[in-house]
Amino acid sequence: MPLRLYDYAGSGNCYKVRLLLAHLNRPYQRIAIDIFGGETLTDEYARINPLRSTPVLELAGGRYLGESGAILVYLATDTPYLPDDPFELAGVIGWLIYEQTDVMPLIGGLRFRMLTGRLSPSDPDAIRRRDGAHDVLSHLEGHLSTRDFFVGDRYTIADIAIYGYTHVAHEAGLDLAPFESLRAWLRRVELQPGYIEDLEPYGDNATPGAGRSIYD
Amino acid sequence: MPLRLYDYAGSGNCYKVRLLLAHLNRPYQRIAIDIFGGETLTDEYARINPLRSTPVLELAGGRYLGESGAILVYLATDTPYLPDDPFELAGVIGWLIYEQTDVMPLIGGLRFRMLTGRLSPSDPDAIRRRDGAHDVLSHLEGHLSTRDFFVGDRYTIADIAIYGYTHVAHEAGLDLAPFESLRAWLRRVELQPGYIEDLEPYGDNATPGAGRSIYD
Numbered sequence: 526m527p528l529r530l531y532d533y534a535g536s537g538n539c540y541k542v543r544l545l546l547a548h549l550n551r552p553y554q555r556i557a558i559d560i561f562g563g564e565t566l567t568d569e570y571a572r573i574n575p576l577r578s579t580p581v582l583e584l585a586g587g588r589y590l591g592e593s594g595a596i597l598v599y600l601a602t603d604t605p606y607l608p609d610d611p612f613e614l615a616g617v618i619g620w621l622i623y624e625q626t627d628v629m630p631l632i633g634g635l636r637f638r639m640l641t642g643r644l645s646p647s648d649p650d651a652i653r654r655r656d657g658a659h660d661v662l663s664h665l666e667g668h669l670s671t672r673d674f675f676v677g678d679r680y681t682i683a684d685i686a687i688y689g690y691t692h693v694a695h696e697a698g699l700d701l702a703p704f705e706s707l708r709a710w711l712r713r714v715e716l717q718p719g720y721i722e723d724l725e726p727y728g729d730n731a732t733p734g735a736g737r738s739i740y741d
Numbered sequence: 742m743p744l745r746l747y748d749y750a751g752s753g754n755c756y757k758v759r760l761l762l763a764h765l766n767r768p769y770q771r772i773a774i775d776i777f778g779g780e781t782l783t784d785e786y787a788r789i790n791p792l793r794s795t796p797v798l799e800l801a802g803g804r805y806l807g808e809s810g811a812i813l814v815y816l817a818t819d820t821p822y823l824p825d826d827p828f829e830l831a832g833v834i835g836w837l838i839y840e841q842t843d844v845m846p847l848i849g850g851l852r853f854r855m856l857t858g859r860l861s862p863s864d865p866d867a868i869r870r871r872d873g874a875h876d877v878l879s880h881l882e883g884h885l886s887t888r889d890f891f892v893g894d895r896y897t898i899a900d901i902a903i904y905g906y907t908h909v910a911h912e913a914g915l916d917l918a919p920f921e922s923l924r925a926w927l928r929r930v931e932l933q934p935g936y937i938e939d940l941e942p943y944g945d946n947a948t949p950g951a952g953r954s955i956y957d
Contacts, residue, residue, distance in 0.1 A: 575883060576839075588828060595835030602827040611818040612804060618834060619811030622841050623792075667791060 528553040529583035531573065533560050534724040537633050537689035538593035539580040545600050545685050548719040593689070594621035597682040606682050616676040620683035624690075628665075631658040633690040636697035640726050646698050658697060662704050665691065669706040673713060680717050688714045696726065744769040745799035747789065749776050750940040753849050753905035754809035755796040761816050761901050764935040809905070810837035813898040822898050832892040836899035840906075844881075847874040849906040852913035856942050862914050874913060878920050881907065885922040889929060896933050904930045912942065 530546070532539045532555050546553055558564045558579050565577040574581045574591040582590045582599065590596050598621070601607035608614050635654040638644040644651040665687065668675065675683040692711055694701055701708055714720070746762070748755045748771050762769055774780050774795050781793040790797045790807040798806045798815065806812050814837070817823035824830050851870040854860040860867040881903065884891065891899040908927055910917055917924055930936070 575880060584828065590828065590831055590835070592835035592838055594838050595831040598834045599827050599831035602830065611815050612800065612806070614818065615806055615811040615815035618814045618837065619806070619808035621834065622808055622810050622838055625838050625842050664791060 526585050529556055530554070531556045531558050531579055531581040531583070533558050533579040535726050536560075536579050537693065537723075538578075538629065540723045541593050541682075541685050541689040542580045542582065542596050542600070543724075544688070544721060545597055545606065545682060547721040548606065548685075548717060549600060549604060550719060551600070592625075594625060594682075594686060597621070597686060601682045605679065606685070608677055608681060610677075613677045613681075617681050617683045620675050621686050624683075624686040627661050628687055628690055631661050632694050632697055632699065635699070636690070636693055636726075639698050640696055651698070655697075655699065658694070658699055662691075662694065662699065662701070662707065666704045666707045669710050673710070680714070684710075684714055693723070693726070742801050745772055746770070747772045747774050747795055747797040747799070749774050749795040751942050752776075752795055753909065753939075754794075754845065756939045757809050757898075757901050757905040758796045758798065758812050758816070759940075760904070760937060761813055761822065761898060763937040764822065764901075764933060765816060765820060766935060767816070810841060810898075810902060813837070813902060817898045821895065822901070824893055824897060826893075829893045829897075833897050833899045836891050837902050840899075840902040843877050844903055845906055847877050848910050848913055848915065851915070852906070852909055852942075855914050856912055867914070871913075871915065874910070874915055878907070878910065878915065878917070878923065882920045882923045885926050889926070896930070900926075900930055909939070909942070 528546075528551065530539070530542060530553050532543065534557065543555075558570075560579065564570065565574075565579065570577060573583070573589050576591060578591060580591075580593055580596060582596045584590065590599055598607065598618075608617060631654060635644075635651065635658055638651070638654075639646070644654075672678075674680050675687060688711070691707065692714075701711075744762075744767065746755070746758060746769050748759065750773065759771075774786075776795065780786065781790075781795065786793060789799070789805050792807060794807060796807075796809055796812060798812045800806065806815055814823065814834075824833060847870060851860075851867070851874055854867070854870075855862070860870075888894075890896050891903060904927065907923065908930075917927075
């Protein structure tokens with residue numbers, strides 16, 4: 526059985542996994558999941574992933590793995606995309622955690638609200654979230670100011686994870702002009718062998734109340 | 742040089758690292774960091790950890806590692822506390838991420854507010870946070886209802902990470918009585934060789950405005 530990926534097109538978390546699979550040139554079956562059509566709210570989906578999030582990777586033997594960072598680790602083990610060195614491995618895991626605690630909620634959460642019209646740019650909540658996203662971008666910029674990639678001297682799943690939402694920061698109404706090192710790093714990611722672009726952002730059905738997103 | 746741990750006594754994130762070091766019987770030098778005394782706000786501390794959080798592990802050669810989950814991975818590599826199998830390794834990383842996105846903010850964040858008097862039990866924000874923490878406890882309970890430990894059949898850093906704040910859930914005003922599997926698991930953790938108890942919770946100086954905590 527090939528790998529199966531339960532995948533929502535508008536999700537940066539899903540894109541990360543598609544991107545790594547492309548780098549690895551690994552075949553897989555994509556199962557499109559319509560979050561806003563309620564497809565993660567069924568009992569069947571809860572058996573696949575009790576947290577009801579996307580992506581989920583299905584392996585041989587009916588084993589399922591949720592959480593994008595965990596899927597990246599699984600696929601990258603014993604490849605150049607995950608370091609063996611304990612200090613570098615730990616550094617990658619630290620960035621995978623920061624991506625989910627800060628990058629995704631602040632940049633991804635704001636992008637979702639802007640693209641679906643839940644917030645307008647001048648809304649106080651949008652301003653507050655832009656300030657938080659700016660802090661995240663500043664932290665990433667500071668780290669990249671003396672490095673080409675997030676960990677060690679090469680492209681790893683730490684870069685893939687952080688690229689997932691930072692490359693669409695402009696869709697959140699964020700201006701990347703002041704973040705020179707970050708912009709140079711985005712270009713470096715896009716030059717990696719096997720790089721593929723993201724799918725389309727949220728479709729017409731991503732309307733308020735039509736379902737529950739990871740950002741709610 | 743022995744390992745050095747920059748450590749705040751009231752932090753569950755720091756306790757996780759102390760607990761693993763005790764299991765591993767690894768000597769280290771503890772550097773007490775007083776968050777509320779402003780000791781993470783200095784320029785010197787920003788050089789150690791730009792995110793200004795605790796814990797931070799200092800290694801030989803002036804290398805620093807922040808983020809409790811990352812430190813656990815570093816210390817547990819090539820020990821029984823971190824699985825080699827890629828599926829189990831990925832499962833551990835998934836729980837380390839969930840612990841930081843959900844367990845720590847909801848249970849740890851509520852505990853901090855209750856212990857320092859920032860919230861009273863009947864405050865609407867306390868009620869909202871208790872509901873969120875209850876969802877987290879239910880998810881953990883569901884997972885443990887058919888397993889002794891979070892990943893595979895043995896105690897790993899996934900258990901250590903989740904134990905960090907769940908063992909003090911009562912200090913957040915949460916009632917663990919309905920969570921039978923979780924309570925049995927807490928006892929199993931406490932029977933592991935080398936187990937040590939947590940240090941005291943927030944000291945008298947953990948007063949509003951005295952500094953910035955990870956929960957603010």
